[in-house]
Amino acid sequence: MCAVILPPRDPAPSRWAYRLQRLWLTPLFRTAVLKGLPLAVLLAIPAGWLADADRREALRAEVADIRRQVETRPEFMVKLMAIEGATPSVDEDIREILPLDFPVSSFDLDLKEMRRTVEGLDAVRSAEMRVRPGGILELRVVERVPALVWRSPEGLALLDAQGNRVAPIEARGARPDLPLIAGRGADKAVPEALHLIAAAGPIGSRLRGLVRVGERRWDVVLDRDQRILLPTRNAVATLERVIALDGVSDMLxxxxxxxxxxxxxxxxxxxAPEAVEEFRRIRRLQAGATN
Structure with a gap:
C-alpha cells in the first residue's frame, strides 16, 4: 500500500481572511462593531415598539399625565396676586387685563408676556413680576407721573414729562394743578414745553398755557388774551428775553x-383795538395842534 504524501500547508491567510484582518485593524471599523452595533440593536428595540401608533399614543398620554401631576402639586400652585405701587384705578385695570382664575399652576403662567401686557397700559411705566413662596404672584408697578394736561382734537389727556400718555380726563378742572398745552403734535415736544413753563415762572400767575402751532413752534398764552409768538428755534432763550424786557418796561x-x-x-x-384807536386819536390831536 502506497502512502499519500500531502503537500505542505501554506501558512499564509486567504485573500478574504487577510482583508478582514486588515479591516479589523482599522479603528473606525473596530469602534463601529464593538460600540455602534450594540447601540443600534438597543435603539432598534424601542423603535420597533414605538412603531405601533396605539403604543405611541398611550405613552404620550402617560407622560402628559405624569407632567400634569407634577405641575399641579401644591407647592407649584399660585393662589392669589398681590399688586404693589399701583393706585386703585390702575390696580383695577391690571386685574381686568389679567383675568387669572386662581388657583393656577405656576407652569401655566407666562410672566414675560404678562409683564408686557401690564406695561401696555398708559399709566404704567414699568412692571416686575415674580412668584413668591406661598403661592403669591407679586406684581410691582411703577406708574407714570402726570406733568401736563394736553388738549388735543381727541380730548383731554394727562402726559408725563417724556410726553407719554398717562390717562384721559373729563375736564380741565380735574387737574388744575398741572399746566396746559394744546395743539396737534404737542405731546411730541413736552420736554421743551416744560422748559418754557419753567422759564415763564416770573409771569406764572398769568400763564394760561402753551399752544403748539404747525407742530413746529409754540405760542405762550397769557390772561387778558395776550400771546407771545415764539420762533421755531431757541424758544426758551427768546421767552427769557421777553420776560426780562417786561421786568424793565412792564411791556406785558x-x-x-x-x-x-x-x-x-x-x-x-x-x-389792542382800543389802544390802536387811542393812538390814532392822539396822532390826530398832534396833527391838529401842528396845523
Missing part, C-alpha cells in the same frame, strides 16, 4: 395783544 402790562417773535431779528407787537 400794557395794551398789547400779541408779541410776535417768530422772526427774532424783527420783533413786532400788536396793540
Amino acid at each position: 402790562g400794557r395794551d398789547i395783544v400779541v408779541v410776535d417773535l417768530r422772526n427774532p431779528d424783527r420783533p413786532t407787537v400788536r396793540l
Whole structure:
C-alpha cells in the first residue's frame, strides 16, 4: 500500500481572511462593531415598539399625565396676586387685563408676556413680576407721573414729562394743578414745553398755557388774551428775553395783544383795538395842534 504524501500547508491567510484582518485593524471599523452595533440593536428595540401608533399614543398620554401631576402639586400652585405701587384705578385695570382664575399652576403662567401686557397700559411705566413662596404672584408697578394736561382734537389727556400718555380726563378742572398745552403734535415736544413753563415762572400767575402751532413752534398764552409768538428755534432763550424786557418796561402790562417773535431779528407787537384807536386819536390831536 502506497502512502499519500500531502503537500505542505501554506501558512499564509486567504485573500478574504487577510482583508478582514486588515479591516479589523482599522479603528473606525473596530469602534463601529464593538460600540455602534450594540447601540443600534438597543435603539432598534424601542423603535420597533414605538412603531405601533396605539403604543405611541398611550405613552404620550402617560407622560402628559405624569407632567400634569407634577405641575399641579401644591407647592407649584399660585393662589392669589398681590399688586404693589399701583393706585386703585390702575390696580383695577391690571386685574381686568389679567383675568387669572386662581388657583393656577405656576407652569401655566407666562410672566414675560404678562409683564408686557401690564406695561401696555398708559399709566404704567414699568412692571416686575415674580412668584413668591406661598403661592403669591407679586406684581410691582411703577406708574407714570402726570406733568401736563394736553388738549388735543381727541380730548383731554394727562402726559408725563417724556410726553407719554398717562390717562384721559373729563375736564380741565380735574387737574388744575398741572399746566396746559394744546395743539396737534404737542405731546411730541413736552420736554421743551416744560422748559418754557419753567422759564415763564416770573409771569406764572398769568400763564394760561402753551399752544403748539404747525407742530413746529409754540405760542405762550397769557390772561387778558395776550400771546407771545415764539420762533421755531431757541424758544426758551427768546421767552427769557421777553420776560426780562417786561421786568424793565412792564411791556406785558400794557395794551398789547400779541408779541410776535417768530422772526427774532424783527420783533413786532400788536396793540389792542382800543389802544390802536387811542393812538390814532392822539396822532390826530398832534396833527391838529401842528396845523
